[in-house]
Amino acid sequence: MRPQRTWLRRITIASSLVLGAVVWQVAGQFASDAFWAPLSATLASLVGVAKSGVLLRQALSSFELYLAGLAVAVAVGALLGMLLARVGWLRVALEDYIMMLYATPMVALIPFILSIMGFGFAPKVLVVFLFAVFPMLYNTIEGARSVRPELVEVARSFHSGEWRLWCDVMIPHTLPFMMTGLRQAIARGLVGMVAAEFFLSPSGLGQMIMMGSQNFDTAGMLAAILLIVLLGVGLMDLGRWLERRFAPWRAYQP
Amino acid sequence: MSEAGAGALQATSRRRRLAIDSPVVLKAIAGVLLLALWEGVVRAWAPAYVARPTGIARVFAAVITDPQFVAAAGATLGAVALGLTISLVAGTAVGFAMGRIAPVEWSLRYYVNSLFATPMVAILPLLALWFGYNGDTRLAVVVFASFFSIAINAADGARSVPAEFLEVARAFRARPLGMLFEVIVPASLPYLIAGLRLGAGRALVGAVVAEYFVSIPGLGYYILYNSRTFRHDEAFVGVLVLVTTGVGFEAITRWLTRRFLPWHRRT
Numbered sequence: 054m055r056p057q058r059t060w061l062r063r064i065t066i067a068s069s070l071v072l073g074a075v076v077w078q079v080a081g082q083f084a085s086d087a088f089w090a091p092l093s094a095t096l097a098s099l100v101g102v103a104k105s106g107v108l109l110r111q112a113l114s115s116f117e118l119y120l121a122g123l124a125v126a127v128a129v130g131a132l133l134g135m136l137l138a139r140v141g142w143l144r145v146a147l148e149d150y151i152m153m154l155y156a157t158p159m160v161a162l163i164p165f166i167l168s169i170m171g172f173g174f175a176p177k178v179l180v181v182f183l184f185a186v187f188p189m190l191y192n193t194i195e196g197a198r199s200v201r202p203e204l205v206e207v208a209r210s211f212h213s214g215e216w217r218l219w220c221d222v223m224i225p226h227t228l229p230f231m232m233t234g235l236r237q238a239i240a241r242g243l244v245g246m247v248a249a250e251f252f253l254s255p256s257g258l259g260q261m262i263m264m265g266s267q268n269f270d271t272a273g274m275l276a277a278i279l280l281i282v283l284l285g286v287g288l289m290d291l292g293r294w295l296e297r298r299f300a301p302w303r304a305y306q307p
Numbered sequence: 308m309s310e311a312g313a314g315a316l317q318a319t320s321r322r323r324r325l326a327i328d329s330p331v332v333l334k335a336i337a338g339v340l341l342l343a344l345w346e347g348v349v350r351a352w353a354p355a356y357v358a359r360p361t362g363i364a365r366v367f368a369a370v371i372t373d374p375q376f377v378a379a380a381g382a383t384l385g386a387v388a389l390g391l392t393i394s395l396v397a398g399t400a401v402g403f404a405m406g407r408i409a410p411v412e413w414s415l416r417y418y419v420n421s422l423f424a425t426p427m428v429a430i431l432p433l434l435a436l437w438f439g440y441n442g443d444t445r446l447a448v449v450v451f452a453s454f455f456s457i458a459i460n461a462a463d464g465a466r467s468v469p470a471e472f473l474e475v476a477r478a479f480r481a482r483p484l485g486m487l488f489e490v491i492v493p494a495s496l497p498y499l500i501a502g503l504r505l506g507a508g509r510a511l512v513g514a515v516v517a518e519y520f521v522s523i524p525g526l527g528y529y530i531l532y533n534s535r536t537f538r539h540d541e542a543f544v545g546v547l548v549l550v551t552t553g554v555g556f557e558a559i560t561r562w563l564t565r566r567f568l569p570w571h572r573r574t
Contacts, residue, residue: 061410062409062413065410065413065414066413066414066416066417068414069413069414069415069417069418070417073418087436088436088437142333145330145333145334146333146334146336146337147337149334150337150338150341152554152557153550153554156508156550156553156554156556156557157546157549157550157553157554158508158511158512158515158549158553159512160512160515160516160519160527161515161526161527161530161545161546161549161550162546163519164519164530164531164534164535164542165357165358165534165539165542165543167534168534168535168537168539169353169354169357240424240426243426244426244427244428244512246426247426247428247429248426248428248516251428251431251520252519259428259429262429262432263432265432266432266433266435266436271436274432274433275433277429278429278430278433281425281426281429282421282422282424282425282429283421285421285424285425285426286420286421286424288424289423289424
């Protein structure tokens, strides 16, 4: 790229971001308080909750929920996926049902979870888990299906034990797909986290958004939304980084 | 059905001497066992109101012919279809502009990427404030949920059009519109389908979540209302309709890819 073009690019990006901030600010001054708050008020509200310690407490609560659900989902998805990767008949038996659950909007199960398990931490972890586990499982199985049977046969004919077979054939071939699954699980888990905090017992960043909207504290609501947007961007970058790091030949494909 | 699966299956059945030689039979047996497991677990440990296969089968016909249920399903799926259409047209336009015109890409990239990464549930209260507690909010959520995945994929697709295609088109003095519809659209079709597939799944989630939040008639609200009044079997029929829709989208996009883009193996 020519240096002139690089400068043009930087200036365009910077001015678009400044323009966005100005529009946010001006819209906030002209619109009714109930609909939109100026950027300055939003940032002031953010500083306020940060200073009072509310932000830290709510963010930690969200984080705890998210990590618990995601960790269980990744562990279960990877282990079950690996099992299905090796046991062919079990995979053939179950893969269509797993595909079905992968395509199911898991939000539809939230009312059942609420009515059976009630309030508390466990039902919310279950929601995050359900959102995150199927992408992990589905992609691991896709990876296992992509391992060509010839490779396994060659390994077998050279007297590979189960352990060597895993190290040299199964894991290297399945890992890239698992990383795609992890990226999707990271993103879906975040949706599950906010949905659980909204529709089960309110807590964390979701509760901050809810309270802002119920108290007509638009600045407070926008501050919490802004945080979630930044969190989403950060987590998505993390997911793509993991995918590139472990599977550079399969870099981000939607 | 994959060759790998079939190969493994043959090997296994030879070894185990079980006469399960057809994957269809194996899948059917697995399905029956899963349903039996569900039924057994609920009967043994769960309260009586919890949904179970026999209960769902008992109410299925009555629910599916209930005019109220049909209206609810129509409202939700109609909103999803309309919202997806809006997103497809607008998202493709924005995406193509981003993919082909550098300044547009530079100025929109951060906004489109960050809104794509945003869980749409988080924006729900804001959209409810803007559009009111009615169907407009649901439509807005559906559009918001699907627009960015379609735009991002359309941009990737437009960017990936080989330069030679454009040169040839230019050499034959193609007009801008001809260039768009005869070169850029066909060349980026796999990306458009991938974006639509991703967007459709998100749109369905968006519609259900919006109905929970603003309490308007629809499948999501039907599920919420019936499970609150402990009629889980009825509510689960709503879930089944959503599952069928989700799987249907997936099947349609796969079929489209295989039928029209056989050279494009995986999206």
